[in-house]
Amino acid sequence: MKLAYWMYAGPAHIGTLRIASSFKNVHAIMHAPLGDDYFNVMQSMLERERDFTPVTASIVDRHVLAQGSKEKVINNINRKDKEENPDLVVLTPTCTSSILQEDLANFVTRASYESQADVLLADVNHYRISELQAADKTLEQIVRFYIDKEGPEFISKITKTKKPSVNIIGGFTLGFHNQHDISELKKIFAELDIDINLIIPDGTYVHQLKDLPRAWLNIVPYRETGLKTAEYLNSKFKIPYVDETPMGLKQIASFLRQIQKILVSQGWECNFEEYITNQTYFVSQAAWFSRSVDCQNLIGKKAVVFGDATHAANFAKILHYEMGIKVIWAGTYCQYDADWFKKEVSSFCDEVVITDDYNLMASLIAKSEPDAIFGTQMERHIGKRMNIPCGVISSPVHIQNFPLSYKPFLGYEGSNQIADLIYNSFTLGMEDHLLEIFGGHETSDEEPRGIIKTNQDSELKWTQDAHNELSKIPGFVRNKVKRKTEDFAKKNKVQNITLEIMYAAKESNSSI
């Protein structure tokens, strides 16, 4: 048993439902007790979805517990088949149903005799994999099913598209800014004169999946979903794939160069260098912005980064390579992908954090006292408590992370968005200077609430003068100054903190 207050990734069935409900005309039936259909609320509220979420529950109640589901699941599948005429019904086990150990595969076989729709059982183990892994797995399972359906001669019948084309794999329901990201990718490919063959799963019909092998290559913008499918298509049809995320100018360039290399190797002459230069230096504002004088104030600022593997790693790289910000540490809750993550960021971070424990996150943030945090909604709240600004860069997210306006994180427009986000997250420029010179707007004595209290050893006393001086220090650094002064006093065995001690502490530690 594990004492948990909060979790970064949800249970496996949520991943399966996110994939199933992203396809068009696919219905998911959860084998679940009453109340487990909370996914529908999230879809309807967070995505502000106008249609009914294509997910229903085949309820597990006391009777099912006593006698088994019997015909119930089969009837529910066949009923949904008649009511909605879906192309595919995905039967989704939940944590409850997986302990019941009913033969769901048998239900699926029997239901498919009668139903017009295809019926699949999502192959996910609730106690071993998380939401994101389940999503990855379910997507591959569905793709494999429809490829296999074409029969053994299928490979010989495949014809590639005339012009170079790509499949975009990933981007799904409740994904972090996924819809905007996909639009941005579409724009880039249109500008490079590369066709989009299919985008899966979002908005695609399952009967289109057999066209996947027509593409020249696959794009996997998010490591968390799509990698398995790309690997499968690679092993089955030798379709190369690019799993780099085009987030940040440096990574977009590398992403485009990889695509160029693949296309050239397939006999298509192309050169994206001019496009990359033009976009980087003249279309996107981010490169110029980080050169502009205002951004000099960012030098020496410190940040910490946390999120899913894709967003945290790429964001850390942007901070380090493109903004000149010191990334004290970067971390991810995708523990299963820890090796990749470490490889990506350890060259420039002092430390790499792999955890899904938010209490640990809170204490790490308190210890490192960054100038800004880039993380999930959880880190935003930790930051709020400690008075440290936070930009949200990854799921899990709230409704405000499903903005109505165009806010991609990928591509050149994404770089602009990210630059704004970073800049706005720091207290910067003139405001910063004025606060320092004139002692800030707020001079209340109230301590910012921190998780880790500063030294409260009773022997340390602040004189009135020193206390007044402390209260003049801007709120967002006051705690830090207080702690460092107290550390200095303790080190020098001083009990009364006077103005002199404060200044001496400041001299000894020029970083405050």
Added chain:
Amino acid sequence: MQSKELSFECETGNYHTFCPISCVSWLYQKIEDSFFLVIGTKTCGYFLQNAMGVMIFAEPRYAMAELEEGDISAQLNDYEELKRLCLQIKKDRNPSVIFWIGTCTTEIIKMDLEGIAPKLEGDIGIPIVVARANGLDYAFTQGEDTVLAAMAHRCPKTILHAKEKPPLIVFGSIPDFTAKQLSLELEKQGIKVDGWLPSPKYTDLPDIPEGAYVIGINPFLSRTATTLMRRRKAKLINAPFPIGPDGTRAWIEKICSVYGVVPKGLEERELEIWNSLSDHLSVLKNKSVFFMGDNLLEISIARFLINCGMTVYEIGIPYMDKRYQAAELKLLETVCHKKNTMMPRIVEKPDNYNQIDRIYDLSPDLVITGMAHANPLEARNIHTKWSVEFTFSQIHGFSNAVEILNLVTRPLKRTAKLEVSRLTTI
């Protein structure tokens, strides 16, 4: 269509509601010295963290005991695991009571929470109350019922002397402020509330002697009522619930009649409230409403809305206890006769899919429904009100009647104000 009596139906039970463990979110706030430990899986945790929204960040006194594969396959010892976690909670928060909320998983693997609790209680020195609030058996607000029923056993028990007037205990969790308002209304009739279940502190649980009078404040408290009657030998006052001015008056009158008090000024008080609601009533008059059903407050709110001049087509409800809700159902019937309006059909364990078909046919002015259906219905030009809000708002007593109508009229007024929603006018 104009039947003389209420009709009851039962459908398939394929409907959307919150999991009963959601009761943790309001009970931990109500019982200030408590800690709620939900023993379940990631699914339970995910639901709670999303349903509770920002509350989760306020360091709530609740946590998951997340079951791992070793727990499911009994490789780990339940007792030792729970002891480790509860000692941690004791160290960090030092609560006066720990509630263990059993879930579907603990039911299926038959974890003997009721057996482990007394032993562990002795070992760690903190009372442990076990409530099985799982989705196999219950819906949404019934979670509170399971917790209060378990707490009823922990209330102290003194002996009532033969000549003494039996005390009055009110059961049901409502905000302290609302509880005070209701106590005051009763005080005006010379009746003292001797205790509330739950009390704001676990250490102040009310004394319930044999023969005490108990009365429910919410329609979903059947188990608590049963426990109080059978196990504590208390006498249940069966009354409509104090929701709406009509319900509140009936509730107080019933208590008065039990104590042999002739109520004074109640009629005027009710009238005064109705008069203050006139703006809302003009919006609601002759409008129709459809309850999809998910929180068991449906009968009482429907009864109030019919009294406000609305027509109720259907009252969906997760579970209908005709005995515990007898007085409320009777009042519903009376109100329908008085208003000469159709008797609504009461649909227990509704089927949401069929209900949406019926909603298309009836096109009611307002559908009271869960959040899973609200946006899709709005997109089809059907006004909705989220039913969950009734659970989290103050709706009891005379002065909160306006809160209910604020909720009900908001979607109707909002659409009237929005010019862009009528696309043809731009």
